[in-house]
Amino acid sequence: MMHVILMYDISNDRTRNKVIIACEDYGLDRVQYSAFYGKLKRVHQRELMLRMKDLLDDQEEKAVVQLVTIGEDDWKKRIEVKRTVKSHQADERDSEPKAEGDDDDDNE
Numbered sequence: 001m002m003h004v005i006l007m008y009d010i011s012n013d014r015t016r017n018k019v020i021i022a023c024e025d026y027g028l029d030r031v032q033y034s035a036f037y038g039k040l041k042r043v044h045q046r047e048l049m050l051r052m053k054d055l056l057d058d059q060e061e062k063a064v065v066q067l068v069t070i071g072e073d074d075w076k077k078r079i080e081v082k083r084t085v086k087s088h089q090a091d092e093r094d095s096e097p098k099a100e101g102d103d104d105d106d107n108e
Contacts, residue, residue: 001039003070006048008034010063015055019065022051045069 006023010016026048028038045067052065
């Protein structure tokens with residue numbers, strides 16, 4: 001299974017909702033308004049994109065769906081910035097972005 005990000009730009013509400021349902025059917029999680037993340041086997045990636053093609057074939061307006069695969073090594077190197085809020089305490093913010101697997105004692 002590979003990490004995947006699926007992004008779409010679809011103006012038609014009905015088609016967009018069908019794309020969202022398809023992503024959820026394949027176990028993908030919404031990470032942005034127009035983006036989903038998950039792990040899929042190659043066969044399921046193909047199935048999902050065939051389903052997307054069928055949905056877009058009926059579309060008269062411009063629409064695009066992209067599926068990007070990310071290997072495990074590259075996924076571990078991703079850089080993520082998060083903001084967490086703890087109840088009854090001040091906001092906590094990381095001072096700088098940190099890549100997965102970075103150690104605090106790295107030499108610079």
